[in-house]
Every structure is written in structure tokens, then in C-alpha cells.
Amino acid sequence: MRATVLSAVLAAGFSFGAATLEAQNSATIQATATVLSAVTVAAGSNLDFGNVTPGVNKTIGIADAGAGRFDVTKAATEGVTLSFTLPTDLTSGANNLPIGSWTGGWNTSATPAGATTFTPSAGGTNTAATAGTAITVYVGATVSPAAAQVAGSYTGDVTMSVVYY
Amino acid sequence: MRFTWLFVLAALVAAGGPAAAQISVTPVRNLAFGPVIVGVPTQIGPSHPVRSGQLRLTVPLNSRVRFRFTLPNRLDGPAGARLPISFSNTDGIAVGNAPNSVPEVFNPKATQVFQTVTSSTIDVFIGGTVSPAGNQQQGNYTGTITFTVTIL
Numbered sequence: 001m002r003a004t005v006l007s008a009v010l011a012a013g014f015s016f017g018a019a020t021l022e023a024q025n026s027a028t029i030q031a032t033a034t035v036l037s038a039v040t041v042a043a044g045s046n047l048d049f050g051n052v053t054p055g056v057n058k059t060i061g062i063a064d065a066g067a068g069r070f071d072v073t074k075a076a077t078e079g080v081t082l083s084f085t086l087p088t089d090l091t092s093g094a095n096n097l098p099i100g101s102w103t104g105g106w107n108t109s110a111t112p113a114g115a116t117t118f119t120p121s122a123g124g125t126n127t128a129a130t131a132g133t134a135i136t137v138y139v140g141a142t143v144s145p146a147a148a149q150v151a152g153s154y155t156g157d158v159t160m161s162v163v164y165y
Numbered sequence: 166m167r168f169t170w171l172f173v174l175a176a177l178v179a180a181g182g183p184a185a186a187q188i189s190v191t192p193v194r195n196l197a198f199g200p201v202i203v204g205v206p207t208q209i210g211p212s213h214p215v216r217s218g219q220l221r222l223t224v225p226l227n228s229r230v231r232f233r234f235t236l237p238n239r240l241d242g243p244a245g246a247r248l249p250i251s252f253s254n255t256d257g258i259a260v261g262n263a264p265n266s267v268p269e270v271f272n273p274k275a276t277q278v279f280q281t282v283t284s285s286t287i288d289v290f291i292g293g294t295v296s297p298a299g300n301q302q303q304g305n306y307t308g309t310i311t312f313t314v315t316i317l
Contacts, residue, residue, distance in 0.1 A: 025188040026313040029218045031240055031250060033198035033207070033295050033306045075303065078200060164200040 036075040041162045044069030047139055052097075055147035061140045062105040063112040068139035070160045071110075076133050081165045082106065083124040087156035090143065097154040101142040108132040126165050187228075190314050193219035196291055204299040211258040211270075211292040218291040220312045226285050229317045233276040234291065237308035246302035252293045262286040278317070 047068030052058045060066040074080050082104070089096035105115030108130050118125040120139060127135060139158060196218030201207040209216045224230050234257070239247040257273035260266055261284025271277050273291050281287070291310065 023188050024313065024315040025190045025222075026311055027190040027192045027220055028309050028311045029192045029195045029220060031196040031198070031218065031237065031293060031295075031308045031310055033201050033240060033248060033250075033297075035242065035248065035297050035301050035303050035306060036200050036202055037303060038202050038204070075200075164202075 036078055036164060039072065039074045039080055039162050039164060041073075041160060042071045044071045044136070047141060047158060049143050052143055052145050052149075054145050054149040057142055057144045059101070059140065059142040062103055062115060062117070062138035064140065067112065068158055070137040070139070072135040072137060072162050074133055074135065074162070074164070076131055078164050079127050079130070080135065080162050081124040081126050082118075082120070082137060083122060083161045083163075084120040084139075085122060085157075085159040085161075086120060086141075087158070090154035090156040092150070092152035092154040095150045095152060095154070097149065098144045099141050099156065100144070103140040105138045107136050107138075108134065110134075110136045112138045120160075187225050188314055188316055189221075189223040190312060191221045191223075192312075193221050193288070196293055196310060198293075198295050201295055201297055203297050203301045203303070206294055206296040208294040209292045211256055211290040213292060218293075218310060220289045220291075221286060222289065222312075222314050223286045224281055224314070224316060226281050226283070228281045229278065230281060230314060231276060231278045231317055232289070232312065232314045234273045235311040235313070236273065236293075237310065240295065240306035240308040242306035243302055243304035246304070246306070248301065248306040249296045250293055250308060251296070252291070256292040258290045260288045260290070262288070 045068060047060060048066040049058050049060055050066060086102055087099060090099050102120045104118045104120040105112055106127050107115040115138060137160060196209065197216045198207050198209055199216060211217050236252055237250055240250055242248055252273050254272040255270050257271040258268050259271060260268045263283035266284050
């Protein structure tokens with residue numbers, strides 16, 4: 001019994017000695033990631049002002065028949081950022097038709113009624129996280145033809161980019 | 166003889182306590198990749214202001230210190246799904262708290278040994294890359310990064 005006790009004491013002594021020579025500490029953190037499906041955006045309908053009269057501004061609101069529409073598909077529960085590249089003029093050959101006063105609205109159902117409104121911009125707009133996988137985005141604006149606006153068909157690109165935030 | 170060994174033991178215990186207490190390693194934040202898209206590798210650099218992993222160690226000045234990471238090669242996700250994670254030779258940065266401290270880029274896969282000269286508190290940052298497959302199971306993935314520091 002005496003020999004056994006002595007052996008235990010010696011083992012403990014060497015263990016503490018090692019701690020003295022190499023004091024050690026550690027900590028852990030987690031690496032985390034959330035895998036999501038790719039977000040997609042499709043052009044739904046053009047922003048169409050129809051016929052405009054020289055010298056008379058014309059506005060298409062997000063709930064009007066001519067409103068532009070984009071259809072977004074995303075992962076459920078995740079919010080996205082909507083960013084726009086917007087023209088300042090529509091063009092017809094060398095002729096310009098100013099466009100501005102952009103308006104926007106996004107909704108989880110395919111209707112502008114009850115849409116959350118925002119101002120489209122290059123800086124982007126965050127949509128709140130939602131349970132759905134679809135967001136419909138409506139875009140409106142105002143064109144301002146000059147009194148001497150040259151007649152013709154004017155067009156310009158409205159580009160919307162979507163990323164998870 | 167028996168009393169001699171017991172005396173040695175008492176001395177070692179007395180010396181061991183304060184030395185161990187001189188090292189402090191604290192987790193500050195996780196390496197958080199956030200949303201990643203299936204099929205698209207996502208890299209977070211160690212200097213990322215919010216997503217890089219961060220730990221803080223405090224040791225006495227003029228200490229010779231060894232530290233190493235124990236790194237995962239995958240993150241675990243839903244239903245046993247695994248998400249590959251990798252670390253490059255420049256995915257570690259160590260920065261001391263002294264005003265003249267210069268950030269040191271290092272390989273987190275290798276053991277590092279350094280001497281503390283002007284900083285007793287050192288922030289260590291780590292980045293990495295996750296590579297989800299095209300058919301990667303969607304959901305949340307996690308893995309453990311362990312940081313161990315030893316005063317030599």
C-alpha cells in the first residue's frame with residue numbers, strides 16, 4: 001500500500017511540472033455558412049408609356065397597366081437586395097426623351113396591391129425576409145417630352161440585380 | 166526520501182498555477198460565411214471586418230509563444246450533409262495591440278512561433294473558403310475551429 005501511494009504522488013508531480021514549462025490555453029470558434037438556392041430574376045413586362053404628347057409629362061405608377069415588372073425567385077426566409085441601373089433618357093436614334101422620378105414596389109404576391117414601395121436606385125433596397133420564395137417587383141417612372149420632341153419610338157434599358165443580403 | 170518527493174511536488178504545484186494563468190485566449194467572433202449559393206465557392210478573407218473569425222490572446226511581454234489552429238475540412242449540415250471548407254496560406258492575420266504593431270499574415274495550417282515584444286494582447290483573425298456543390302443540400306452548416314496557444 002505504501003509503494004502504491006508513493007507511485008501516484010510521483011506521477012502527479014511530473015504532470016504539474018510539464019504545465020509549468022509549457023503553459024497552454026485554447027479556445028474555439030465556429031465556422032458557419034448557410035447554403036441557399038441561387039436567386040434568379042426574370043423580366044416580366046416592360047415599362048410601357050404608350051403614346052406620349054410633346055410638352056406633356058406622362059407618369060406610369062407601379063399599379064398602372066404599363067408598369068414594369070420583374071419576377072424574383074429566392075430561398076425561403078431570406079431577404080434580397082434590389083439594385084437598379086436606370087437610364088436618364090430613352091433614346092430614338094440621336095434623340096433623347098428624359099425619364100426620371102422612378103418609383104418601385106415589391107410584393108410577395110404577384111400584384112402591386114399592397115406592395116411595399118421604394119425608390120429604385122443603384123445603391124439598392126433591402127426587402128424584408130419573407131417566408132415565400134417569390135417576389136414580384138414593379139417599376140414606374142415619368143417621361144418628360146419637350147414641346148419640340150421628335151416623334152419616334154424611344155427605348156431604354158432598366159436593369160435590376162438581385163443578391164441575398 | 167518520501168518527504169523529499171512530496172516537497173518537490175509542492176514546489177511544482179506552486180510554480181504551475183501562476184504560469185498557466187498568464188495565458189488568456191478568448192473567442193471574439195465566428196468565421197461566418199453567411200449566405201452562400203449552391204455551386205458558387207465563397208471566400209472570406211481574414212481582414213473582413215465582420216465575417217472573419219477572431220480570437221484574442223493575452224500573454225506576458227517577452228514571451229515566446231507557439232500557436233496553432235485545428236481546422237475542419239468540412240462543415241456539417243442538415244441530414245449529415247457536408248460542406249467542404251479550405252484555408253489558404255494567407256488566411257491568418259495576427260495584430261498586436263501596440264500602436265506600432267504591424268499585422269502579420271500567416272498560414273493558419275502551420276504552427277506559428279513568435280516572441281511578444283511590444284504587445285501583450287494579440288488579435289488573431291482567420292478567413293477561409295467554402296465550396297458548395299451544385300447539388301449541395303440547402304441549410305445551415307457549422308464546424309469547429311480550435312486555437313491553441315502555448316508559452317514555451
